[in-house]
Amino acid sequence: MMRDPAGLIAQLRAAWAKMVTPLDRYIAVAACRAFITVVAALTALFSLLEFVEQLASVGEGRYGLLNALTYVLLTAPSRVLQVTPVSMLLGCLFALGAFARNSELTALRSVGISESRIIGSVLKLAVPIVIVMFLLAEFVVPPAQELAQTQRAAALSSTESDQDDSSFWIQGDRQYLNVQHFDGTTVARNIDIYAFADDGSMTSFIHADRADIHSDRTWLLTDVLKKTIDGSQFENEHLATLPWHSFASAQQIQLLMLPPETMPPVALFHYVRELGRRNQQALRYEQELWRKISVPLSLVAMIMVAAPFVFGPPRGQSTGRQITIGAIVGIVFSLTQQIVGHLDLLLNLNPAAAALVPSLLLMALAVYLFRRAHR
Template sequence: MLLDRYIGWTVCRAFLLITVGLTALFSLLSFVEQLGLIGQGNYKLRDALLYTLLTAPDRVLQLAPVCMLLASLMGLGALAKHSELTAFRSFGASQARIIGAVVKLCVPIIFGLFFLAQFVIPPAQQAAQREQAAALGDTLPGLSNGGFWAQKNGVFLNVQSFAGGAVLHGVSIFTFKPKGELHSFIEADTAEPQPDGTWKLSGVTRDVIANGQTQEDTPTSLSWTPFLTTKQLKLLALPPETMPPLALYSYVRLLKHQHQEALRYEQSFWNMVAIPLSLIGMAIIAAPFVFGPQRSGGAGRQIVIGALLGMVFLLVQQITGYLGLLLAVNPAFTALAPSISLLLLGGWMLERNHIKLRPRISRA
């Protein structure tokens, strides 16, 4: 038990250090990208810095598998360099037990990442979009979300773009009769949610079909009661990959119940499900590089190869996700296939290096 804690704490320290380092590196790249927006509207240097800081938690989630691989390589590599792994094995600790100690570390990390994805990333992302939209004055439509379709009880809603759920642009509302005939069509330039839950539509054109004839009017503004709550609207303002996992799962079920397209949201949900498998796979795949011939092959070269393997895994995961969306492949398959392949590759590499996952019976 003490041995497991010692190994786990060694790898945990490396994981925290690497996570901070990689998150800072990628945040710096994002900050440089934000610098290009300075001068547009009221966007200033502090706004770019605030946006970078608020979006940093999402980078932690995305980089966690690679950080786990590097932490396992560095943590176990440090133990091997000081001959501690050799000492552990001389006292009867098998290679499987050492690997198991690293895998056990994945459990609290998975819970921590779930807490981050469920409670930290969504409000931080909402605040980032809200502050950015306020500073830019909504002058850049490309920065807002790509819009959405929603329907309930014969009412179909389409929003072309919106930022943070504050102001919606390009709103179209179709109302159908029970027999499927179009009853009315409302088109508005903007819609602003009100404290009482209604939407104030501006730049409105309304068409009502009655007895085969269309009656058109253009009121200055119109109050409309939506079927979406304010909370649901705020969630829809987020990119699917930054939505809370539980809310994302509920929204996917709702879309399927309403026979709507949910492929993009399903892909994001299964990508989140794949993260625990990726963490465990990275911990396992690091073992052959550590237990391999440290003196003859060079530990530095093995760590570089392992790091490159982690980067390749991220690229493969992203490519399969995009191909899955493009070809409409089952999201569960495209999201889980890289992680499962990683686990199989790790098992094959262990067998290839004669590392048995089943611990031997020992008194130690």
Template sequence: MGLRILDRYLAWAVIAGTLLTLGVLLPLLGFFVLANELEQVGVAGYRLQDALLFMVLSLPRYAYQVFPIATLIGALLGLGALANRSELVAMRAAGVSVGRIAGAGLLGGVLLAAGAMLIGEVVAPVAEQRGIEIKRAALSGAVTQQTESGFWAIDQGTYINIREILSGTSLRDIFIYQADNAAGTLIATHAQGARYQNHQWVLEGLSRSRVSMDGVQVERLPNAVWSSLLNPGILEVVVVDPRILPVWGLWKYIRFMTVNAQDASNYQVIFWGRVLYPLLTLSMVLVAIPVLLGSARSRGTGVRAFFAVLVGILYYLVSKTFSYLALLYGLSPLAAALAPPVLFIGAALLLLRRVG
């Protein structure tokens, strides 16, 4: 019973330290996001309250991105408080092994990793997509929505469905629906593609159907000019970076690229990094424990936080190095994503063995 209480006590120290760290980091990140959005406040209908809402809806993704380093800082701060009060020294003197302390810390890490995955794979994609829709609607003045069937918009009474946005200036598979109430007709236009040039859209490969009480008239045109409030600046906001999709959405995107003979190596590295995300969080907890046990009360909070930042920078450099190796030299994306956390876990285990 006593050991189980001790495990919960140590795990809670890691969790509380991480939550405290996030409570400091997220407002700072939110400030920078808002500062960036202020440049567009006043453009079209984009107001300060829209920028504030966009910032709030973006925070779950930023929380997910900084969670590993926040876990490292939190473990150092939470367990460091116990070291400052000589509680870790007392535990060691009472016969609690280094492995037991590490296991209890990892218990907190597992719970944190589960929470981070919930935020990153469930909450963040939905929240950020909603933020993008709000920003898009404010900047364009049109009612828009992103669905599984593509991008939908209402532009001056015209319903538009764009199945694929290649870039802000290049579209593919476009459907345009217009109702002429006076004439009692419905005009449905399908274009194979569209490109933006000379401040206007040029539709290519058109098939236009005019539906009325007299029947259906079909007209085919090689190209035609299309006037719309939707412009490349608005559509750039629409294009969702596949890296912020949930992991299952990213997997579908990779399969789509593979089927279409496109290089998906970069996204495969990101995908495996997301799958191995819990391992990264646990490696950060493992790194913190030998540092604390080795220093006991000899290092202050500022030194530990500085060490955590250095480890975070080192991890970023190592992970980027392996990503480039995968892209340039054909290294397996799984190996590139697995190598950094394995290296850090290996280093932490060696330090734990030395301290023990």
């Protein structure tokens, strides 16, 4: 028997109202305002740096200032996701630091509200932030990134400088597919297809100047050179057209045109699982999947590490100094995550451990510093 959706929503709202008290809302609203301010500032800063980088391409083909500005605006949502964890830390430091300067923390503690209770109010803010981040990553970032790449490639189409932007490799059914350039999402150019036998020997090589991608996984190759290899014998064929059944669907091809970090989380999960069923390596995609999974843990770690730098600074140290030290810790943590991500690829580390361990270590550091501050 199906439940009434309206009634279920009403029950969820009632449960949320019981869980979130007026004190929670007061603290969370202050932290949320600081968080949004930091996100906007960091996103604007990195967008400005990206705009400066895009200026190097202005003048090539039909790529102008308006194209560069459009590209930066379309890729801004992905930068919002990138700066969210460190923005959470800075927002907590600024909001709770303002409470400390205004003696509000002292007033709250004087009426029996513990520091853990105050941090718990901020932790509840992580729930809606994670939901918003997921919605952005699933529904906003991928189409915006795809549109940005398509428009940029179209504006630069008269030059060779951007030909490699949409190039990628994909493996399946003992075949390797390399596409050098895409015109939109249904036309590929400069395609190489390598086919191998079970023993690893190459059986055929196909090069086509163009391919029209159909929804039934059929590619119509045009201006084709096909080489069939049988031992030491080579047989060359030049064909005007050649149908080829791809091992990847049109949707997968469209997603693989995007950088792994901008792929939708659900589609990324299904793609990694499919590669796992084929016993194919997908380290880069697994790394990105676990990075997305670790985001809620990173937010919690960032909130927790703010506590020891706001509550009870040692005598002789100002709250401002403590907040600055906390911000440095958060920035170092973000850099460490990026370094571990690169080491993951170089040293073939476990993607789950590489994504989760830094956040767990930061949480342990936060607990240690909090206890040390209250000895």
